[in-house]
Amino acid sequence: MSRSKELADRFLSHARTFSWGYATTELLTVLDRPVSLKLHKPFSMRLMHMKERYIMHWARSFFREEIERYHNHTAMASQISSPNAPVWLCWLQGIDQAPELVQLLIAQTRRQSGSHPVRIITLENYNDYVTLPHDFIAKYESGKMPQQQFADVLRSALLAQHGGLWVDTSVYLSQPIPESVFSSPIYNVKNILPNRTREAVACDFTKWQAYFIASQPKSITYSFITDCFLKYWRHYDTLIDYFLFSYLAKIARDDLPGGRAEFNMIPDNNPECEWLCDYLMDGSPYSARTYNQIRDGDTFVYKLSTKCDFPTRTKEDMPTMASFLFDNLRGNN
Template structure:
């Protein structure tokens, strides 16, 4: 990460307010020392981040854990919600600036989603229409409008709120769907639809337990317990804070709450982020029809990075150019 990008992130996450919060949390000096070590050793400043965030996450868990404990106490002995009807056939997708303003790759991804799921209702969310579908507390909306809540974290609140209220499938606008062209892919998708909750998780080869989870794809039944508790915790955080002390706070609380619902966790389909990122990693490489067929025979949902579009298009025969041309030909 270069200094210009670091400065942009610093301002985006709260600027001096962020430093003040880190000082109050007692992690600022630890972070400064880690940054100095990076400068001296010539290492990337990214390596300083874990030194700060470990202490921050311990504080965030301790501070908002009572919300989880209260909900667990309220639900003790209660019947679990039924999933007889499965996940509603609704796809939620957001580009807060408006789909018309989205990069070409994002538009191609959305087109691929609609082509792969023709019998689903697509609901596109932006900053002008989200109030038609859900309501967020006044303090959250005000902080978002003032730039205190970054768009990505506001999107986290939207996806949790919408899925808790309506259920369905949230896919980031940078998710490409290559279709369900064989029985194995179709069966995997049907399992997602029949499950209470599905998140993509990162499974390393040879390991049964995931090492991380993602929130760029979430399928859920209405009123899903894990999502509703995480939403409540995040709303409480934004009641108290005016800056982003942890960019991955949504992931932090998803992991925390899922631990308390082992039946939900254990019944979740094995959707692997590692394989869904393979296309993104090959984005600027020369397109191979044989490799593409092999990949799409095993993976139907691909998480891409629209920020890589410009670089990938420098190659005349890249995978990125292939995807864009494919959508233009439709």
């Protein structure tokens, strides 16, 4: 399917399901991104805020029963020892089908997980670990649910049912994962510095990200989010927004006293987790000083991307930081 037909189909689906106004705003935000990147300017915050206001108003109305049901749930104690909490990774097609960078990052996550068991979720084994309704699975298998959304629901349900830590396979962990991540009621990167382009992609981008999230079993936050996801897909056949997860997390911490308490227990952390991807894309030369800061600094979670180009040689034909970093992951340094 061509990109233009995909956008037209999504516009019509959103217009019929939600409103013509929302469909127009959502389309404009999508069209703004390539233009902004070409002009080297930030994405439009005005469009983002328009879309956010619509989605938050719609979500608070649609999920009103879930908000009321979880409103009086009390957050658990501040720290709970969880030495056997799992680390969840996911590549639905199977790790053997993953790009080399993903395989290198998975191996690095294994090394940094200490004694915590690492579970890799695939299409072949996900139902060994998580229980989801048949009608939800049918939506995915019929093609009505995007694969990204299926993975979002998997991570939320795994945390709600079993607890542990979800790490995206595009995350580089420069240091061992602290035990405080596993013992907190919930954990996520918090109050991070924005990267060059994506601050206006999702609501509260710097407060919460889905690529590194942890929870105790039955936390208010991820139990609520999972229930909302399942309700959404019982009623709809089209995804309102790629970052629906972010909006549900915002409602959990803004509208649920227990969810707010869980979120407030998380200290600010990993301030530069979005910086490294930009740095590697720039083709910056290897610097021992910078590498030591990456390895030993106050950020241990770095979000990379399999969709970005990371040059391995500078214009002067010197090795870049990306070349050194990835060779180190291969064990070549």
